[in-house]
Amino acid sequence: xxxxxxxxxxxxxxxxxxxxxxxxxxxxxxxxxxxxxxxxxxxxxxxxxxxxxxxxxxxxxxxxxxxxxxxxxxxxxxxxxxxxxxxxxxxxxxxxxxxxxxxxxxxxxxxxxxxxx
Amino acid sequence: xxxxxxxxxxxxxxxxxxxxxxxxxxxxxxxxxxxxxxxxxxxxxxxxxxxxxxxxxxxxxxxxxxxxxxxxxxxxxxxxxxxxxxxxxxxxxxxxxxxxxxxxxxxxxx
Numbered sequence: 001x002x003x004x005x006x007x008x009x010x011x012x013x014x015x016x017x018x019x020x021x022x023x024x025x026x027x028x029x030x031x032x033x034x035x036x037x038x039x040x041x042x043x044x045x046x047x048x049x050x051x052x053x054x055x056x057x058x059x060x061x062x063x064x065x066x067x068x069x070x071x072x073x074x075x076x077x078x079x080x081x082x083x084x085x086x087x088x089x090x091x092x093x094x095x096x097x098x099x100x101x102x103x104x105x106x107x108x109x110x111x112x113x114x115x116x117x
Numbered sequence: 118x119x120x121x122x123x124x125x126x127x128x129x130x131x132x133x134x135x136x137x138x139x140x141x142x143x144x145x146x147x148x149x150x151x152x153x154x155x156x157x158x159x160x161x162x163x164x165x166x167x168x169x170x171x172x173x174x175x176x177x178x179x180x181x182x183x184x185x186x187x188x189x190x191x192x193x194x195x196x197x198x199x200x201x202x203x204x205x206x207x208x209x210x211x212x213x214x215x216x217x218x219x220x221x222x223x224x225x226x227x
Binding site for chain 1: 158159160163166210214215216219220
């Protein structure tokens, strides 16, 4: 397996403020990480691919200026929700792909619950 | 468009029974599938995976079956336990991008 952490685990903020969420791969390096969003009782939706050393790749319909992604190192990616609004309230989850001999899957962080008042 | 979906939104079983969770996928080019378990308020947890060159793979108490002819995937859980209660997602992956199904909630009664 793999260990992926996220910080914070939950955050409450006022509308209009920005929130940064960190995703760390604790036991191996990753040039790529993924960010997902999950609304209550729904499936996970891929938001963007975080690439170390280059710009993130955003999925269709995801505003890159609103969801800023920085792949600061081979073990850290951050997602900043800028000028957050109540509709941004969601569960944000990152994942790290682990591609080694005999293994090719993604391991997920514990998620960050964002509530925008 | 491409999608991965599930037939049953909720499955209720008794402790000790075997559970079967189904998933249909539409992209015949998909070559790698994963089952994840997600407990409330947590991130998805890897359960088992299978590649398209296989039709069955077994893990500890879990078995994944792949039928490429009808594009169907299933997860079998043997001797289901209360701790198995969660939402289960199937996902297909192409070029590392995961496409998740809608999820099935498994409820295990003692």
